[in-house]
Every structure is written in structure tokens, then in C-alpha cells.
Amino acid sequence: MRLSYSDKAVTGLLTVVPANERSFVDEMANFNFSPKRSLKLKEVMGYDRHRIVSGPVCSSDLAVAGIEHLFASGKLQREDIGALIVVTQSPDYLMPATSSVIQGRLGLHDDIFCIDINQGCAGFIIGLMQAFMLLDQPAIGKVVLVNVDVMSRKVSPRDRNSYPLIGDAASVTVIERRAGARPIEASLKMDGTRREALMIPAGGFRRPSDASTAEMVEDSEGNFRALDNLIMDGSAVFNFVMTEVPELIGDLLAQTGTQAEAVDAFLCHQPNRFMLQKLADKVGVSHDKMPSNIVEHFGNSSGVTIPLAAAFNLREQLLERPLQVCLAGFGVGLTWGAMLMELGPLEFCEMIDYEEDE
């Protein structure tokens, strides 16, 4: 569906990544593959380093650290927050909502709209859409959107399909009304019939976790994982992205009369460099206009990868001037969405590390 929003703007962006960095080469021994083939995987997919929590760090820990940093540095006032949206697939608890956990830990006032959204790699697009809708209420002045996941805790270290690319991270995005802002145009699609392409089979009410769901089982490719772990059908996801996303972006550009050359940057979800370069070729934009360097530096942190791609590659520009950007997120659900918007000048655009207690 086509969605439009007026008089709304992103005014600040912060990312939080665990200080703990792991390298692909050090972790290769965990995989049931020859070193030669693992190095080939590294080269083809563009794996190198990734940031993952080492201890039992939860989503609210990363989010609270980020928002407290904004309070301490005067970039955000706690009494200004009218809504807190948390997009995560790794909540602290099944209940209550992680947004309530964060509100309570930060001591925010009770005149606030807290909501959790269960979304993954399209989670930044979905979160922005929810923020824009909340800002239609005059009572809400500032929306804080938190995208956060600690999915490394749900990926088997012996799963060569998913472990080398997984990353943990949080982002804190501030969204406000801005009279006269250029309209934001978006497009969103969902297909729940393909819901098993990316999933954690056990741990919900359909298949509660027990001893049998923790049992590590070898698949036909030599990967070991349990039903409690994330499982991804790599070729199904690849075909999904190559089929649906170029069409989604192409249609949005055409419907809004936007030339690809007029877009300063295509900030897409970051599954791996291999897929992003093929996506850029299909959309028909140069590789340098579609950053693909987040997985090799930080890993794939689902809904946080678009904020990371923006902050890591465009920080100076975003602090200075407005950029015309096309965002695209795609993943679990399946869900795919694109958004054309003016981004910047931002009041802040910052990246910080999260240090774990010893």
C-alpha cells in the first residue's frame, strides 16, 4: 500500500553497539566446513567483524544506555517524550512490553504512549510509520523510536548461515512535527504465507521451550542448531529480496515522479554485502549510492541497520544539510517497505559503544 505523511521530520539519531567485537576468522573453527570454504564465504558475503553482546545483555539495557546518554548530553529532555515505540524481536520478557520496562527504568512521566512492535529487518520503516501516525495527535510532541535487538543470543554459534552475519545493536531516533516539511512518501507490503523463511520455531506458545527444543541437530549442510535458535532459509530470502524489493523501490520512484539520480543515498537494510550489491544492480543505482558496509563492521542487527548505515556513512552530511534519501527494509513476516524522505539537518547524529560490566 502507498502511504503519505506530511509535516513530520526525523530530528536526531543515535546508535548503540556492544563494545565486544568478534572476527569471522577467529570464529571459523566453530563451523563444520573447511577453512578454505569458510574464507570463500567471507570473501563472497563480505563478512569480517561483528559486534555482539558477550553476557546476558537485554534489549532494554542497550536502549536505556542510549537514551540516558542523550539525557546526560542535553540532546533530549525526558519530559519532552510523548511516545516511546520499541521495535524488537528480542524482548526482555514475553510480558510486560519492553517499552514499559524502558519507561520504568528511565523514570519517564506517565503521560506517555508506550508500544512494542514485533518487527525485524523492516522495523525502522514500520517504526517511523507508527511515529508519524502518533504525531497526528497534538498531545504528543516528540516520539522516541527505539529499534533494538540482541539476536546473537538466539543464533547458534555453529550455524554458518546466520552466525557470521549477526549483530546486536540499538538505535534511538527522535521524530517531531515540522511545519512545511516535504511530504514523506512510502510503500509497504506484507506476506504472512512466507512467514517460515525467517523464524525462531520454539519459545512461544505454539512450541514452548523444553529440553527437546534445546537439542542441537545437524542439518544436511553441516550446521548445528536447535528449535530455540533462529533459522533462515537463505535462498528463499535471497529470491524474496531480488524479486520484491527492486519492484517496490522502482514503483515508489515512478509514482512520486522521482529520478534515481535525484536521490542522494539509498539506505537499505544490511543483510550482507553480496545481496546489497546485487540489489543495487537490479534497482539500477551505483554501488556507492547504496552503502553495503555495515555487516563487515558491525553485523546485521535487523531493524537497526538503516540507522547504522546512515550514521556510519553520512554523519557529517546529515548534521549539515538535508539529504534526499530512499530507505528500504525487508525481512521477517515477510515484510518489505520503502520510504522517500528528506533526512537532515539533524540536531544530533552519533554512534556510541555499550560497555558490559565485568
Place this chain on the structure above:
Amino acid sequence: MDEFLVEMAEILEEDAVGPSDELDGFESWDSLAALSVVAMADAQFGVRMSSQEVRSAETVEDLYQLISAKKAA
């Protein structure tokens, strides 16, 4: 077929491959190679294959026939 054999040699990290070569005979025939075939089928032939379909082929020629049949359909 010639273009396909060149692409397959690259994916399998061999100097050259022949139509009757058994895929399981190559050390590099694994999940990464299968995904590379999926990507190649999409980019070069405009055909969508699943990893399972790719892995069902026994020889290089089987794979070519699978892709050709999909392209004709």
C-alpha cells in the same frame, strides 16, 4: 551452455567443468555454492531457483536443464 559452464567453473573454483561432471565430486559443492547458483540463475537467466532445487541436481548438465526448463516455462 558454454556461458553456463564458465559460470559454474567459477562457482566451483575449477579451471573448467564439463556437463557430465558429478556435482558431489567437487569439494566446493556446498551451501555457499548452491546460493551462488541461485544468484547466478537470477542474474544471468532471470530464473528463480530454491537451494533445494539446486541441490537436487546430480550433474552440471542436470543443473543446466533445470534452469533452462524454468526459463522456457
